[in-house]
Amino acid sequence: MNILSQIYPSRHNQKSLNRLVVRKLIDGDYKSDVHHLLRNIELDKNNKDVEIFVLQEEKNNHIIGVGCVLFKLTKKHRIGVIGEIYNVHIYKSVNIKKKNEFIEEIADFAIEQGCYACTLEKGYLGCIRYETN
Numbered sequence: 598m599n600i601l602s603q604i605y606p607s608r609h610n611q612k613s614l615n616r617l618v619v620r621k622l623i624d625g626d627y628k629s630d631v632h633h634l635l636r637n638i639e640l641d642k643n644n645k646d647v648e649i650f651v652l653q654e655e656k657n658n659h660i661i662g663v664g665c666v667l668f669k670l671t672k673k674h675r676i677g678v679i680g681e682i683y684n685v686h687i688y689k690s691v692n693i694k695k696k697n698e699f700i701e702e703i704a705d706f707a708i709e710q711g712c713y714a715c716t717l718e719k720g721y722l723g724c725i726r727y728e729t730n
Contacts, residue, residue: 620650622663680708
């Protein structure tokens with residue numbers, strides 16, 4: 598999986614530059630100060646067919662987004678596994694380019710895991726939910 602490492606001005610200190618990274622959710626994330634983001638994925642964390650990702654500021658390890666991808670078998674166009682991205686929650690302060698790159702990273706992961714396609718549940722606007730900081 599490629600790591601998203603674009604330059605992004607942090608909302609906490611506009612003079613410093615902060616990189617964003619995409620990684621899988623770990624148990625330690627539940628002990629962080631972002632329970633309001635993580636409560637949105639509570640039902641997904643125990644599903645073996647779902648991978649959960651976080652968008653995190655590299656400098657201060659602040660989580661600013663979460664998203665899920667569901668791996669499911671389909672017979673619609675051909676038999677195989679597709680990835681369905683859903684339940685994406687991101688702070689409103691994150692710009693649209695970074696939101697799109699986060700979704701692209703999740704899709705790239707699904708393709709690398711053998712999915713022949715990756716889609717957004719309910720389209721782009723239905724998939725993303727915005728959180729206040």
